Amino acid sequence: MEQIKAYFEKTLQLTEEHWILFSSKLEQKKIPKKTLLINSGDTENWLSFIDKGIVRLFIPGELEDITFGFAFEGQFVSAYDSFLTRMPCTYALETLVDTVVWQISFDDLQSIYHSSKEGNYIGRLAGEALFLEKAKREISFLKDSAEQRYLQLFTHQPHLIKYIPLKYIASYIGITPQALSRIRKRIS
Incomplete structure (x- = not known):
């Protein structure tokens, strides 16, 4: 859990009270390699921080999958569009190695947003990190x-x-x- 705390403390002065509130909602999950975190057609309910491991984002295909992203240790991962809209996603997330994540549910994150300004900022930082990775990939494909x-x-x-x-x-x-x-x- 220290890795996720250090991630936020790079840009946010977390009080012990706010860290306790946020961390009390986190669940650690140890996930074997080649396990789907979410399948195409499911609705994402988790925002995950990778403590250890690698996750692949891909569109399942009849003959071949199309891999469009990887997430590594120290990064957030989620089918974030589905997480935000509460609609089924059109892609899947899979662990490539044994992976350890810290997860917070959609409902718990909403609760934290409403409880404090710092909680809202924590969620914004996680969302911004996911957006920046996506933008970086799109720009790379263009140039x-x-x-x-x-x-x-x-x-x-x-x-x-x-x-x-x-x-x-x-x-x-x-x-x-x-x-x-x-x-x-x-x-x-």
Whole structure:
């Protein structure tokens, strides 16, 4: 739980009272690898902070999934559009390795929002972090080559990328596994 507290304390002076209120609503979950956190068609009820592990965001396909995001240790993850709108999501979230998350439910987060200004700020920081990751990916697809997107992922979490199957990395950067092999051969 210290990692999530440190995350918020980078930008917010949390009083012990507000931290106790927020942390009392957090639930720790240990999730085995290859487990769905949410499936396409379900409504997201959790905002999760990854204490340890990797989560993949993907659109399930009949032949192949389309991976469009990864979340790593020290980041929030959620089907956030579904979380906000209370509507079913069109994608899924899956752990790629054994993962530990701290989760807060939609209802508990709403309760915290209403109880204090700091609680509202905590939720805003989490939502902003998810938005910034999404925006960064969209901009990268518009301006960067596949090789640049691969290198950015590799430099972002070099010690964790070895746990992500190459077919997911290829899908994430928008190329075939064969094209990814050529890029990796060229830059090694």
